[in-house]
Amino acid sequence: MAEQTLANHSDRLNAINIYPVADADTGTNLYLTVRSASQAIAELDNPDVGAVMAAAGRAAMEQARGNSGTLFSVFLSAMAEPLAGQKRLSAPLVAAALHRAQLRSWSALSEPMPGTILSVLEAAARGAAQVETVLNGDDSNHALGKTLDGAVAAAREAVVLTETQLGVLAEAHVVDAGAVGLLLILDCLRSVVVGQPMQEDLLDGLSGYKLQDPNIALTMPEQAGVEVMCTIYLTPLAAAGLRMQLDELGDSVIMSAVSEQADDAGAYPWRVHVHVPSPATALDAIQAVGDPNNVSISALSPNAGNDAHDLL
Template sequence: MAEQTLANHSDRLNAINIYPVADADTGTNLYLTVRSASQALLHLPPADVGTTLASAGRAAMESARGNSGTLFSVFLAAMAEPLAGQPRFNGPLLAAALHRAQLRSWTALSEPMPGTILSVLEAAARGAAEVESTLGGDDSNHALALTLDGAVAAARTAVVLTESQLGVLTEAKVVDAGGVGLLLILDCLRSVVLGEPLQEDLLDGLSGYKVQDPNIALTMPEQAGVEVMCTVNLSPLAAAGLRMQLDELGDSVIMSAVSEEADDAGSYPWRVHVHVPSPAIALDAIQAVGDPNNVSISALSPNATEDAHDLL
């Protein structure tokens, strides 16, 4: 359901995508990342909730696109951790999973900012925890419904607030695109778990989100540079060193372990995301410590006509 919902909303999400760069692709990136997760599940045998989400999270992270797609994949993989071995979902597990997801997502980004998808995730976790705390550990389906309602309602409030939390959004009079995308995904989760339709009025009144609103992303100043993404096997110490170096070379640095399983040398697969002036700046640093694979290079300008790989 999330895949189809994001496909339906991708154009509008792209139109308000102006932070951290106005590259008009948040909707597309979230859709492609979620599609990778859903397609991975088509080939898996039935499993418990945690195993299923962990598989989806790994697939999403390996194919993550953009800031929003990368953070969503971290969110998905982290949600799986408290659910390991659990045969069914319930309110306490949902609250624990959202709490774990918001912690992992904030730490994955070198310079986390309020007013983004992170704020929406944090609010969802807080909303779920507040409801669950009043229910005394009730694991009934009714309690799960109330907890899901609390998470989605809090997430929507947080989306509205994003417009006032980041100056660039305030000036453009739009809410954060990644935050709206996460809100849609959370409502899809609510719909599937409760067997209820999506909330038709969920996005009503969000600044810049009406169909007739202009494509604000395409009116923003031209963006220079490229987005580089890859997967690389590193020890935790080497990963910390690479993060520090990428922080000096570029911005929007996101690094997260794809899995908790180390190889014989004690290295873990890490998904790396960074914005830099040119691909070689990031790739030289990454290749100095490991052998990157699944490399993706995209121009940050939504109007780019050249292949970003040609910039190497």
Template sequence: MAEQTLANHSDRLNAINIYPVADADTGTNLYLTVRAAAQGLAELEPSDVGTTMAAAGRAAMEQARGNSGTLFAVSLAAMAEPLFDAQRLNGPLLASALHRAQLRAWSALSEPMPGTILSVLEAAARGAASVESAMNGDESNQTLAHTIESAVSAAREAVVLTESQLVVLSEARVVDAGGVGLLLILDCLRSVIVGEPLQEDLLDGLSGYKVQDPNIALSMPEQEGVEVMCTISLTPLAAAGLRLELDGMGDSVIMSAVSEQADPTGAYPWRLHVHVPSAPMALEAIRAVGDPSNVSISALSATAAEDSHELL
């Protein structure tokens, strides 16, 4: 459901994608990342909730696209951790999963900012936690429904607030595209849990989101530089060193472990994302410490030609 919903909304999400760069691809990136998660589950044998979520998270992480897609993939993988061995989802588990997700997502980004998908995820976690606290650990289906409804409601309020939290959004009079994308995904989860359709009025009144609103991303100044993404196996110490080096040459640095399983050398697979002036400078630093795979290089421009991909 989330895959189709994001496909339906990708054009509008792209149109308001102006932060951290106006490259008009948030909707596309979230769609492709969620599609990767869905494909990762296609041939999975039935298992507990955590194992299923972890498989989706790994698949999403390995093919994550863009800032929002990478942060969503990080969140999805983190949500699995409290759910292992659970045969069914309940309110306390959902609250714990969302809490874990927002902690991991905030820590994955070198310079996290309010007014983004991070703020919306944090609000969703708070909304879920408020129900869990009030219901004192009740594991009934009714409490699960209240928990996801509270999470979606809090996320919706947080999306509205994004416009006032970042100057670039305030000046353009739009809400954050990644935040709206996460809100749509959460409402898909709500729809499945409570057995009701998606909320038709969920996005009503969000600045810049009416169909007739202009494509604000295309009116922004051209962006210079490229977005580099890859997967690479590193020890935690080597990963910290690479993050520090990438922080010095670019921005929007996101690094998070794809799984908690280390190889015999103590290295973990990491998903890496960075915006840099040119690809060679980032790739040189990356290749100096490891052998990257699933390498993707994209121009940071809303009018750029089709992405170029280098697979190693």
């Protein structure tokens, strides 16, 4: 359901994608990342809830696109941890999973910022926890629905606030694209679990989100530089060192372990994301500590060529 919903909304999400760079691809990135997760779980045979989330998270992480896709994949992977071995969702489990997801997502970024997808995830976790606390451990389906309602309602309030939390969004009079994308995903989860349609008024009143509104992203100045993403096996110490170096070389640094399974040398697979002036700036640092795979390189400007081979 989330895959189809994001496909339907990708153009409008792209149109308001101006933070952290105006590259007009948040909708596309979220859709492609969610599609990878959807394809992975379609191949599972009667798994438990945690297995579904874990498989979705791994697939999303390996194929993540952009800031938003990478953070969404961290969100999925983290949610899987409290759900391991569980056959069904419950209000306490949803609250615990959202709490874990917001902690992992904030820690994955070197410079987490309010007014983004992170704020919405934090609000959703808080909203779920508040409802679940009142329900006092009730694991009925009714309690589950109430908890998801609380998460989505809090998430929507956070989306509205993004316009005032970041200067570039306030000047353009739009909400954050990644924040809206996560809101849609959360309401898809609520819809599937409780067996109700998505909320028709969910997006009403969100600045910049009417279909007739202009494409803000394409009116913004071009952004120099590229986005580099890859997967690489590193020990935790080496990963910390690489993060520090990438922080010095570029920005929008995101690093998160793809799985908790280490190899014989104690190294874990890490997904790396960074914005840098040129591909070599990041690749030289990455290749100095390991052998990256699944490398993707894209121009930050929506008007520039996105073919990785042209940018190398």
